[in-house]
Amino acid sequence: MTAPLRIALAGLGTVGTGVIRLIEENGAMIEQRAGRPIVVSAVSARDRTRDRGIDLSAYPWFDTPAALTEQADVDCVVEMIGGADGTALELARKSLAAGKSFVTANKAMIAHHGMELAKTAEAGNLSLRYEAAVAGGIPVIKGLRDGASANRIERVYGILNGTSNYILTEMEKHGHAFDDVLKEAQAIGYAEADPGFDIDGVDAAHKLAILSALSFGKALDFEGVEIDGIRNIMAADIGQAKALGYRIRLLGMARIDDGKLFQRVNPYLVPESHPLAHIDGATNAVVAEGNFSGRLMFQGAGAGEGPTASAVVADLIDIARGDAGTVFATPASQMEPCERAESGNRVGKSYVRFIVADRPGVLAEITAAMRDADVSIESLIQTEKTSEGSVLLSMVTHDSRECNVLKSLAALSSSASLQAAPVVMHLLSDQD
Numbered sequence: 001m002t003a004p005l006r007i008a009l010a011g012l013g014t015v016g017t018g019v020i021r022l023i024e025e026n027g028a029m030i031e032q033r034a035g036r037p038i039v040v041s042a043v044s045a046r047d048r049t050r051d052r053g054i055d056l057s058a059y060p061w062f063d064t065p066a067a068l069t070e071q072a073d074v075d076c077v078v079e080m081i082g083g084a085d086g087t088a089l090e091l092a093r094k095s096l097a098a099g100k101s102f103v104t105a106n107k108a109m110i111a112h113h114g115m116e117l118a119k120t121a122e123a124g125n126l127s128l129r130y131e132a133a134v135a136g137g138i139p140v141i142k143g144l145r146d147g148a149s150a151n152r153i154e155r156v157y158g159i160l161n162g163t164s165n166y167i168l169t170e171m172e173k174h175g176h177a178f179d180d181v182l183k184e185a186q187a188i189g190y191a192e193a194d195p196g197f198d199i200d201g202v203d204a205a206h207k208l209a210i211l212s213a214l215s216f217g218k219a220l221d222f223e224g225v226e227i228d229g230i231r232n233i234m235a236a237d238i239g240q241a242k243a244l245g246y247r248i249r250l251l252g253m254a255r256i257d258d259g260k261l262f263q264r265v266n267p268y269l270v271p272e273s274h275p276l277a278h279i280d281g282a283t284n285a286v287v288a289e290g291n292f293s294g295r296l297m298f299q300g301a302g303a304g305e306g307p308t309a310s311a312v313v314a315d316l317i318d319i320a321r322g323d324a325g326t327v328f329a330t331p332a333s334q335m336e337p338c339e340r341a342e343s344g345n346r347v348g349k350s351y352v353r354f355i356v357a358d359r360p361g362v363l364a365e366i367t368a369a370m371r372d373a374d375v376s377i378e379s380l381i382q383t384e385k386t387s388e389g390s391v392l393l394s395m396v397t398h399d400s401r402e403c404n405v406l407k408s409l410a411a412l413s414s415s416a417s418l419q420a421a422p423v424v425m426h427l428l429s430d431q432d
């Protein structure tokens, strides 16, 4: 029999226990496909006494993840702890330094330290795999790194956070307020008790930065992602977008503009004719546009025990087969930093929503500020009284420079007519 691939698992929560279940259930088939068995040689987590719903008695236990890197009978360390730094990063560095391959589901760590880890892995001829870090069970990393590697990718974008997409689609279906839907999502386990990373766009930005690096061959630049989340979206925005033929989705969007890297996570108005408008609930979807392949769309479950474990074990099968290859689509040593594009120069239509005092002259004040900033209004969608007696005023601009839209809002910032900061969303178009 060919020697098994011996793995050590650090972290035995949702993903870690899922990996053990999958290997136990599909082990014989995996052995056939990988050409050799994958065996668990060691495990580690914080609390040895915790009931994890699986029998761990067959697996040697280590109290500290770092100890896994010292075991001679471990070929590959699998990190399912989480966090950009701390224990997970220490484990990644130690594993690679000890000559062990490394598999992770940790988007935060790859987004912040992916370049360093990739260079170390490639220099040591070791595998570093992270399929589960972006869009859970969807094989999008493999799709871009391998399947689409002959293409110049023009832009990559998508719905990268299931929690936000679930909240937006529930608001759309029932017309409920953001806070109420968030509470429901927390009650059924679709949102964390501290939902900030998901609803403020940070989780999507981690994934977007990784997709950009894969797609464009430029150094990973998480700090260059402009981030805005969905906290300020009202049910009325969703209704008004619908009246225009759009649905609101939190999108990660990346492209190279005149040699500069543009990366943004923002709620967008997506035309109903676009496939992303029909991605509902906790589903994720990634679109990549290649210069020869055309539009590719990857869709599926972005999280959960089964889908995430499926992606982790697929990485292990690759390693067992001996596929090393580059970490991103381009060797890390050749991925140069890229200048960041100025988003203000982008031209497109924007949706702007104001909450204003219910008195004459307010609309004239707003339209004058827009005219002075060279922004013309395509449609004033609707005005609607809020329960507090204010008026909700939504409009869509003609194609305008984003910096001019912001300039018009800055001019209004001290106006006594505005009762809340305006909300701006972009309309997805082919130019985005």
Ligand SMILES: NC(=O)c1ccc[n+]([C@@H]2O[C@H](COP(=O)([O-])OP(=O)(O)OC[C@H]3O[C@@H](n4cnc5c(N)ncnc54)[C@H](OP(=O)(O)O)[C@@H]3O)[C@@H](O)[C@H]2O)c1
Pocket (backbone or CB within 6 Å): 010, 011, 012, 013, 014, 015, 016, 044, 045, 046, 047, 048, 050, 064, 065, 079, 080, 081, 082, 083, 087, 105, 106, 107, 108, 132, 133, 136, 302, 303, 304, 305, 308
């Ligand atoms: N859950 C998903 O659907 C999903 C999807 C895609 C990617 N991911 C990523 O997968 C990773 C794991 O997520 P998860 O949902 O499985 O997390 P989780 O359920 O919270 O499990 C985390 C595990 O890490 C262990 N751990 C935490 N700190 C540790 C430390 N200092 N030393 C040793 N062990 C430690 C915990 O030990 P104890 O159990 O003893 O406390 C627990 O077993 C994260 O990077 C996450 O972003 C998750």
